[in-house]
Amino acid sequence: MISSVRVGRGLLDRPVWTRVLGKKVCVVTEPEAHRRFGKRLLAALERQGTSAALHLLPSGEAAKTLAAASKVYGTLADSGIGRDSGLVALGGGAVTDTAGFAAATWLRGIPWISVPTTLLGQVDSGLGGKVGVNLKEGKNLVGAFHQPKTVVCDLAALDSLPLREVISGLGEAVKYGLVFDRRFFDRMRRDWDRLLALDPVALAPVVRRCAAEKLRVVAKDERETSGLREHLNFGHTVGHALEAEAGYGVLRHGEAVVWGMRAALALSLMKTGLPRADALDAGRFLASIPVPRPEVNPDRLVLRMYRDKKVRGGVLRFVLLRGIGRPVVEPVTAKEARDCLEVLT
Ligand SMILES: NC(=O)c1ccc[n+]([C@@H]2O[C@H](COP(=O)([O-])OP(=O)(O)OC[C@H]3O[C@@H](n4cnc5c(N)ncnc54)[C@H](O)[C@@H]3O)[C@@H](O)[C@H]2O)c1
Numbered sequence: 638m639i640s641s642v643r644v645g646r647g648l649l650d651r652p653v654w655t656r657v658l659g660k661k662v663c664v665v666t667e668p669e670a671h672r673r674f675g676k677r678l679l680a681a682l683e684r685q686g687t688s689a690a691l692h693l694l695p696s697g698e699a700a701k702t703l704a705a706a707s708k709v710y711g712t713l714a715d716s717g718i719g720r721d722s723g724l725v726a727l728g729g730g731a732v733t734d735t736a737g738f739a740a741a742t743w744l745r746g747i748p749w750i751s752v753p754t755t756l757l758g759q760v761d762s763g764l765g766g767k768v769g770v771n772l773k774e775g776k777n778l779v780g781a782f783h784q785p786k787t788v789v790c791d792l793a794a795l796d797s798l799p800l801r802e803v804i805s806g807l808g809e810a811v812k813y814g815l816v817f818d819r820r821f822f823d824r825m826r827r828d829w830d831r832l833l834a835l836d837p838v839a840l841a842p843v844v845r846r847c848a849a850e851k852l853r854v855v856a857k858d859e860r861e862t863s864g865l866r867e868h869l870n871f872g873h874t875v876g877h878a879l880e881a882e883a884g885y886g887v888l889r890h891g892e893a894v895v896w897g898m899r900a901a902l903a904l905s906l907m908k909t910g911l912p913r914a915d916a917l918d919a920g921r922f923l924a925s926i927p928v929p930r931p932e933v934n935p936d937r938l939v940l941r942m943y944r945d946k947k948v949r950g951g952v953l954r955f956v957l958l959r960g961i962g963r964p965v966v967e968p969v970t971a972k973e974a975r976d977c978l979e980v981l982t
């Protein structure tokens with residue numbers, strides 16, 4: 638079952654969308670999102686006659702532990718949440734990953750709704766049903782595929798996001814244009830300043846398009862078996878390695894993906910016949926996005942890339958572009974991977 642998505646302003650104040658979960662829900666959030674939106678959501682739920690328990694996770698990546706998930710089970714048990722009720726995850730990717738994981742595993746799976754409140758969440762991490770937590774051995778090592786019934790993107794929630802979080806989300810959004818649709822990429826580039834300012838007229842179609850694009854791909858390849866979902870991984874071989882090597886929390890996810898896309902464009906130019914004008918043009922645009930330059934050792938970064946989930950038989954595989962909107966997955970040697978990191982210097 639693949640989710641539906643709602644995008645609009647003020648959706649948190651009229652939570653009729655929880656009705657698919659029945660008359661009882663548990664809202665799982667974290668202190669910042671609770672202060673800004675959770676209290677309002679709980680009041681609105683009460684007004685519509687839905688009984689709601691509340692569970693607060695720690696902020697940020699600290700939410701993504703088995704211990705934190707286990708405390709969610711405690712609240713679900715105490716408030717009598719069963720398969721005839723459900724969970725509402727309200728917050729950034731850390732909350733939707735952990736709360737979604739609790740929903741996937743409590744009573745072997747209960748219905749849930751994802752309510753991403755970061756731009757990254759609304760274009761990527763809050764959609765697609767990949768849920769999970771970290772172990773000390775690595776990120777996202779324990780998890781499940783468990784689709785939310787619906788994904789609710791309240792654009793008004795983004796008004797309070799710091800600029801850096803906005804850039805991180807837009808970085809991820811640019812990926813959809815480069816991988817699937819040149820016109821969408823061109824439109825984002827044209828509207829860039831309005832997007833940075835969260836102009837609703839420019840932003841709403843971008844969130845709507847990215848969310849629809851992600852759900853379209855997930856519907857065709859829910860469990861990453863056919864290879865189609867891999868295309869969403871453009872920029873992520875280098876991006877994930879950079880996030881880990883810089884130390885989690887140093888780079889935002891979308892910032893690391895911007896660097897990763899620059900490296901993948903450089904590789905595409907070398908390997909797949911991506912026209913030079915397109916590589917330079919897209920590369921220049923990505924270079925104009927203000928993201929911090931991480932201090933990392935390129936050789937260690939290449940070693941990290943070998944932990945990527947796309948590695949097969951010890952060979953690196955990258956999502957590259959034959960053209961803007963024309964993705965392809967190609968084997969890449971360690972030397973080629975090292976060479977494309979020139980963009981970082
Ligand atoms: N499941 C997936 O498919 C997927 C994909 C990409 C990333 N992720 C995961 O997502 C996580 C990162 O998510 P994120 O970037 O949303 O970060 P996050 O969840 O850590 O949130 C970032 C910060 O923003 C704050 N915040 C949330 N909403 C806000 C708002 N509207 N206004 C002001 N502040 C707000 C939070 O309190 C937090 O401090 C990582 O754990 C990553 O592994 C998952």
Ligand SMILES: [Zn+2]
Binds near residue numbers: 873890
């Ligand atoms: Zn991503």
